[in-house]
Every structure is written in structure tokens, then in C-alpha cells.
Amino acid sequence: MILLANATDVLGGVTAWTHQMARLFGAHGHRVQVVGIHEAELKLILPEPPAYPVTALYPAHPPTPWRPRSPLGHFDLLARRRESARVAAKRRAVAHLSEIFRAAGPGALVIVTQVWPMEWVLEADTTGLRLIGMSHESYEYSKRCHRFRWIKNSYPHVDRWLTLTQEDADAWIAEGFDNVGAMPNALGSLPELPSPRTEKTVASIGRLDDQKGIDLLLESWASVAGARPDWRLRIYGAGQDEVALKEQCTALGLDGSVDWMGRTDDVAGALAECSVFVQSSRGEGFPLALMEAMASGVPCAAFDCAPGVREIVSDGEDGLLAPPGDTDALADRLLRLTGNPRLRDTLGDRARANVQRYSQTEILRRWHELFDLLDR
Incomplete structure (x- = not known):
């Protein structure tokens, strides 16, 4: 083979x-x-x-x-x-x-x-x-x-x-x-323990390029940061758009709430330290990072940009989806998740159970x- x-x-x-x-x-x-x-x-x-x-x-x-x-x-x-x-x-x-x-x-x-x-x-x-x-x-x-x-x-x-x-x-x-x-x-693996969902951290994991839509995520986060001053956005990844994205982050006044983590080879560790996962891609196939977040019991907010995304995530049951490219809608989903610990726990537990069908x-x-x- x-x-x-x-x-x-x-x-x-x-x-x-x-x-x-x-x-x-x-x-x-x-x-x-x-x-x-x-x-x-x-x-x-x-x-x-x-x-x-x-x-x-x-x-x-x-x-x-x-x-x-x-x-x-x-x-x-x-x-x-x-x-x-x-x-x-x-x-x-x-x-x-x-x-x-x-x-x-x-x-x-x-x-x-x-x-x-x-x-x-x-x-x-x-x-x-x-x-x-x-x-x-x-x-x-x-x-x-x-x-x-x-x-x-x-x-x-x-x-x-x-x-x-x-x-x-x-x-x-x-x-x-x-x-x-x-x-x-x-699914790569199922962590022995889910994320405790205690850190006030939102995580994004993916390449820093146009497809992954980190520029759209920053626009959404600009609407979230003021309402959630005690929350942070951690962006994991590397890529050709890194310089431009950091410049955009500064221009939006987000340097105080966004952490650029670089690439990581410990995805499970990164997910264990966050309480919400966000995926802002313009296009996807069947995203592994989304599956890994769900396996870690981390509730997800994502653009409904592909059949693979909506097959993995059932909107309102084990995650929250936003129309593709709608940064205001993605900000709304992030505000709902960051503002409601019971919702995070419910969606996270269901996500961990449901993703095991893969x-x-x-x-x-x-x-x-x-x-x-x-x-x-």
C-alpha cells in the first residue's frame, strides 16, 4: 500500500x-x-x-x-x-x-x-x-x-x-x-481526561494562512474582547500570513488579549488549557483539529464552511456554528460560550461522547x- x-x-x-x-x-x-x-x-x-x-x-x-x-x-x-x-x-x-x-x-x-x-x-x-x-x-x-x-x-x-x-x-x-x-x-485519540474547562481561554489551532481565516477570527474577537476582558485568545500555528495577522491584531487594539503561541506539537496539552475552541476557516474538509477539541471535551464555535464541519458538529447540541464568514455571528457564538459555564460543560460533554463515532x-x-x- x-x-x-x-x-x-x-x-x-x-x-x-x-x-x-x-x-x-x-x-x-x-x-x-x-x-x-x-x-x-x-x-x-x-x-x-x-x-x-x-x-x-x-x-x-x-x-x-x-x-x-x-x-x-x-x-x-x-x-x-x-x-x-x-x-x-x-x-x-x-x-x-x-x-x-x-x-x-x-x-x-x-x-x-x-x-x-x-x-x-x-x-x-x-x-x-x-x-x-x-x-x-x-x-x-x-x-x-x-x-x-x-x-x-x-x-x-x-x-x-x-x-x-x-x-x-x-x-x-x-x-x-x-x-x-x-x-x-x-479521530486521532481520545484523551484519558477531558479539559477541566476552568481556564478563561479560547484556543485556535491551525496554519496562519488565508484558508484558516485567522483574520476573520481577529475581527470577531474585536467584538468579544471588550465584553470579556478576563478572557484570552490563544492562537496556535505558523504560516506565511503571520506578520500581516500580527499587524492586524495590533491595529484592532487586541494585543492585550491575544497570545501568539506559535506552532505546537502538543495539541492535547493546548486543548487541556482552554475552555472554548474556535475554528474560523474559509474552507475545510473534515477538520482534525475540530475533532481533537471535541475529544478533549472542549465546546467549539466554528464557521459552517463545509459539509465536514456540520457533519462533525451538530449545531446547538455539541457545539455552535455560524454562517461562513459572518464575523458578527462567530462573535455571538463566542460570547455565548465564554459567558455561560453550564453551556460550556453541556456542549463539551456531548462533544466528547459524539465524536467517538469517528x-x-x-x-x-x-x-x-x-x-x-x-x-x-
Whole structure:
């Protein structure tokens, strides 16, 4: 079995999921290898050294294809040499991937965990392999970007095309796909003890980039901080927007109530020290951080930005959802949670119980059902 991702070591939820599933599959008798297109700069620190081979096809992110922007561009010899080098490097990467596929043997499973790597897969020798393509974002989020076209062109050719929710699968079926199924992410673990929910702290955990919407969170927090002067917002994460977000925080006058915690490899510890979790993403798939917060018994306020979010959180039962991008509504949910300890305890306890339907045992059972189906 080969799990193929954008990168095997980049900081992010898909990488964590990839290694989580590699460990689970390996523990249940599968011979596993993890392959990434490239090595990453902002690296994820794994909880333990991998017990399976990990390979990157490139030492860094490969350059994008070059196309001249005008007729005169055809005479740019330096650009043409760079493009020739890019094509040669890709040819070598595809050959390396073909070698990995052949070594896996006939009947091996290749799970392409993200859309971009399919570009290399479709050029490689996949004779005798079974291909499972995945996307870790919602149908609507894909539709708003270039990956929609990639999926439309590439995913009809795979044996199974997996989304994270049945709602997303139905949307792709309506696009004409007949090979679609749904497979949610698995909960990483259930902490022995839930958060005591005694600290007056709201936590956000995620990359500091546009998708995660930390700028929207700061706008919401500007409406919360004045009403809750004894509460603090802790933002865990790193990313390309860090400088701009800290400048925004200062401009909103929030430096006295916001703590920039940097990246953390102790998510459970961070959640144990907070009483509310907030997720402000513009788009999501099936967010692991949200599941981890619920497993820790921490009530969540989140934008209802994807089917995966509303499948994990039942609004008003085990968390509170706000319309996507509505910063006033998100502020309202945060005010309700920070102002009512009984509500926090009720929602937190229900969240810890309800999220266990995504246990590793249950999700592994669903994967093995899929493998049995593909073997027929």
C-alpha cells in the first residue's frame, strides 16, 4: 500500500492524517510506504519515527511549468533552459514513482491523498495497481479554485474517488462521476481526561494562512474582547500570513488579549488549557483539529464552511456554528460560550461522547470494507 501526498513532512492536517493512517494500516498487517511529491520547508514533527519507508520525489517544491506570455517570450533562452530542466526533473520523478509502484507489486493499493500528486500518477506506470483518489477539502471549496478542473480531468480514471462526506460525494455524482464514495477522517485519540474547562481561554489551532481565516477570527474577537476582558485568545500555528495577522491584531487594539503561541506539537496539552475552541476557516474538509477539541471535551464555535464541519458538529447540541464568514455571528457564538459555564460543560460533554463515532476502529472497518469491494 502506498499513500501519496503533496509532501510527507509539511505542517498541516493532511500530512498528520497521512501518517496516522500509515501507522494504522501498518498495525493491521498492511505493508505501507508514504511518498510525497517534495520535501517541505515548514515541517511537521511526527510523534514518533515512522516504521515505514518515507520518500520524496523532489528535495523542494518543483517549479511550475513555464509558458511565454508573448511571442517574444519564445526567445527567452534562460527561461527555456529552466523549463527544459523542469521537464527533465519531472521525467526523473515520474520514473522514480514508477519504480516504487512496480516494487509494490500487482494488486497494490495507491491512495492519492490530495489532488495535485495525481499529475505524476497519471504519467507513471500504474499497471496492475488499484488507484484511490482523495480530496481533503469540500466540493464547494474545490469548485472555487483550479483543483476543480484537475478533479474533473483526472479522477474519472481512478478505481474509487473518495470525498470526506456523503454530501460532497453526492455533489460530485451530480457532476457526472460514477466512482465516488465517502470516507471521513479518523479521530486521532481520545484523551484519558477531558479539559477541566476552568481556564478563561479560547484556543485556535491551525496554519496562519488565508484558508484558516485567522483574520476573520481577529475581527470577531474585536467584538468579544471588550465584553470579556478576563478572557484570552490563544492562537496556535505558523504560516506565511503571520506578520500581516500580527499587524492586524495590533491595529484592532487586541494585543492585550491575544497570545501568539506559535506552532505546537502538543495539541492535547493546548486543548487541556482552554475552555472554548474556535475554528474560523474559509474552507475545510473534515477538520482534525475540530475533532481533537471535541475529544478533549472542549465546546467549539466554528464557521459552517463545509459539509465536514456540520457533519462533525451538530449545531446547538455539541457545539455552535455560524454562517461562513459572518464575523458578527462567530462573535455571538463566542460570547455565548465564554459567558455561560453550564453551556460550556453541556456542549463539551456531548462533544466528547459524539465524536467517538469517528474512532480509529470504526474508520478502519470502513476502509477494509472498501478494500474488499475493490478486490471483487
